[in-house]
Amino acid sequence: MRVLVVLVIALSGYALNAQDFMMQGWYWDYPSENCGGLGIKWAANLQSRATTLGNAGFTYVWLPPPAKGGGECSVGYDPKDLYDLGDYGATRFGTRAQLNSLISALQSNGMEAVADVVYNHRDGGDYEDNPAVRNYIMNYPNVGNTCNNGITPYPINGKVRWRLPLGGATGNNAGDYYFKFSSASGGTGFHGRGYNLYFQTSQAGWLNMSDLSEVEPNGGGGCGEASTTITLGRNMLASIDAGGCTVDEFLVTLNPGDFNSSGDFLEIYVSQTGGDGTGVDIRPYHLYSAPRNANIINELALQTRTDFSNLPSGLGAMNYLNFKPNGIDATCLEGDWDFPYFFFDVDQRQSSTQDVYNEWSKWLIETAGFSGGLRMDAVKHFDPSMITNLLNYLSSEGIEPGMIVGEIFDSNTGSLNGWVNSVKSGLTANVDVRVFDFNLRSALKEACDQHYFNFFYDTRNVFNSGIVAAGADGFSSVTFVNNHDFRDTNEPVQDNPLLAYVYILTNNKVGLPCVFYPDFFGDQPPHYPATNMQAELTELMDLHRDFIFGATDHHYLNSFGTGYASSYLSGNANQCLIYQISGGPTGEDVVVAINFDDEPLRVDQQINLDNVPSGATFDDVIGNSAFPTAIVKTSPGGVTNSIYIDLPARSYSMWVQNSGVAPLPAALLDFQAKKNGSNVHLDWRTAQEEQLSHFQIERSQDGKTFNSVGKKTAVGNSQEEQTYSFLDQQLPRTGAERLYYRLVMVDVDGTEEISPVREVKLEKTQIQIWPNPVQEQLNISSQAPIKQVSVYSAAGQLIYQSKDGVSNYLDTSNWHPRHVSNHHCYGQRRTMEPKVYENVGCSINL
DSSP: OOOEEEEEEOOOOOOOSSSOOEEEOOOTTOOBTTBBSOSSOHHHHHHHTHHHHHHHTOOEEEOOOOSBOSSTTOOSSSOOBTTOSSTTSOOSSOOHHHHHHHHHHHHHTTOEEEEEEEOSEEOOOEEEEOHHHHHHHHHTTOSTTOOTTOOOOOOOTTTEEEEEEESTTSOOOSEEEEEEEEESSOOGGGTTOEEEEEEEOSSSOOOOOOOEEOOSOOOOTTTTOOOEEEOTTSOEEEEOOOSTTOOEEEEEEEOGGGSOTTSEEEEEEEEETTSOSTTOOEEEEEEEETTTTEEOGGGOEEEEEEEOSSOTTOOSOOOGGGBSSOSSSOOOSOHHHHSOOSSEEBOTTSHHHHHHHHHHHHHHHHTSOOTTEEEEETGGGSOTHHHHHHHHHHHHTTOOOSEEEEOOOOOOHHHHHHHHHHHHTTOOSOOOEEEEOHHHHHHHHHHHHHHHHOTTOOGGGGGGOSTTTTTOOGGGEEEOSOOTTOOSTTOSOOSOTHHHHHHHHHOTTSOEEEEEHHHHHOOOOTTOOOOOOHHHHHHHHHHIIIIITTOOEEEETTSTTOOOOEEEEESOGGGEEEEEEESOTTSOOEEEEEEOSSSOEEEEEEOOOSSOOTTOEEEESSOOSSSSEEEOBOOTTOOTTEEEEEEOTTEEEEEEEEOOOOSOSEEEEEEEEEEETTEEEEEEEEEEESSEEEEEEEEESSSSOOEEEEEEEOOOSBSSOEEEEEEEOOOOOSOOSEEEEEEEEEETTSOEEEOOOEEEEOOOOEEEEEOSSOSSEEEEEESSOEEEEEEEOTTSOEEEEOSSOOOSEEEOTTOOOOOOOOOOSSSOOOOSSOEEEEOSSOEEEO
16 A cells, blocks of 8 residues: 655744844842842843843843742852742742743743753752762772772761761760761871861750860870860861871760750761861761760761752752762762862762753743753763753753853863764754853953953954864854853953954854843943943844854954955054955945054955955945945055055944945845744835835755745835735755745846845754555654644545644554555655654655
């Protein structure tokens, strides 16, 4: 039996805009109601800016970590309840209702919210017995004999407590208890380091008295030395012994009124003085109970705050097995992946950990409204395969967000590109995996701030900086100038950061630009210069969309050894960036010049003539130069095919080639393209039309070669807003990941003008159909929901059509062969094995 099966797939995950721009919509210690003096929560403040951000052209807004941290004023990098986004008391950002209102406002203004997610660590769980950490501390450094390159003591400060049961049936009643402490390793590097002990019970707590100090020697019994007496509720300062018995013995006397005789605990808190706890390997190794005349060290439990099962949301549960060390996989707590930099270090290797973060990420995107995607914090500190698995899981659930970006606070391009490549290894999800380009940011800061810190910096190094210059593609990078991590003295860009923004907002080769909220709106966090670049940045984004988006060729005219001649009348090549961009949406070349010098830039600069005729005119579309136009000619100094650039000190401008085309036959207000099921829907508006004949709709798979896919007759002459739409129903079946659309506006006299290009990101949808040939039952499996299955004979006669979607199989036992079809589905061979198709619609020969 041979039938023709047509699958119509409902798809999700697409790009709505020709050029994406991201706003980091917050900064460290941003003011908020009850936190820093702002009268409203930050979410409400940001909502009031949504229209401004949308009009400026932002498509993504990166929000701070949404999960509840340690308190209302926490910035959010100490996540506790992953599913509490202000549902059970406001976060610093706001309440859940305020977050929802903000996200709705962003979406109404053409933007999507991006969640800042922390997969590396958690904090604030309940105390629980942790035998794995107890074993690690007691037996340091013998952790499976795997630590060849060093080992780190567990960070005891604020993360552990020892607990001895008292009263009841324990036998641990009133009397004397002798605790022996020593270095677990005996390593000389720990000798002499200070530590603090604090003992309490439910009945004897903090006395608010001055600290006590141990009295040496205090090795106690077995050493022929005295013990140091500890008082409940009072700190005891001690140090790891380097000589003698290398033992500190402390005597605690429990009186009947010091604890609840029906059941209580002696709690012991140990910390490192003057450190984070990883600088001492102190441990209790012997505990003598006088009431029982026995060593009861095995009854002394160690607890960590790693129980996340009793949270308000009731979701996202974890326990000590999800954190390092857990006794499952050996760890030395060393290196980027294992050192406990922040709070409780999550063990991403555990399948239960992966499951928690998979479900949480899905919930954030699908339910909480973070449809833009995920900004992933501190990805340097765990195995990239965790992110690969996460993205593949999301894809299997039909989720492939537009923004996936990891934060590696490292300016080494090898580290940055290495992480992207590692995540991509084994990746089946159709997403762009990006990383923040700290290397390019470092070069831009050097260029801007050289007058503060490095007078000899050659700004042309910027051309050779960043992960794209090191071999990555632009879809792997998010570029930026400042962010929340730069908050100490001289860390933010100090001297005219606008010049750095000019580069990332005009050079589409280097990645997707991210703008920092204070730089845009003029907020001034500590150590930041006073800036308000809203007008300039908005203008740059407009120009990018109109003239630069999709540009394919980039010529760094004054870079090292490019071969383009120049003659400097003022300024110097090592204090400026001059580059030419070709292949943008209008086909007109663009020249950008940025002058970082304290003196004017006056130069005859030779340009590339691949797309520019000699004698062509370039218009200064920003207006910062001394002259409104620049003409390609031989300069008075003999530089052929050059334009004259005249810029003030610390300034910039942009010139666009004048194509000689008549004024636009229509003033285009808006042009959008978006995925709609298995089609692409185009919408555009004009403000006025004059002698306009029609719109030719053109499509491209590579952003370079465009072909007509339709035509729309124009109103023709109008001073009022006109609205048009077009549905592209014949998408190519070549496995393209992106499609590009543009409008050709044709005047009645044949004059044409081309609109900006709009990009649509497609989703690869895998469909499995078997067996082949089929007799009784046709099995269908798809990553995306199937809206309808239609079965036709070879003559085109409809045999079967589902009404309300389909299950994963069709009963074909009652079907009768009618005609034989000779059509094939992209080279499919007759086989009994399931075949995989990556197509939106597929005619399959069964």
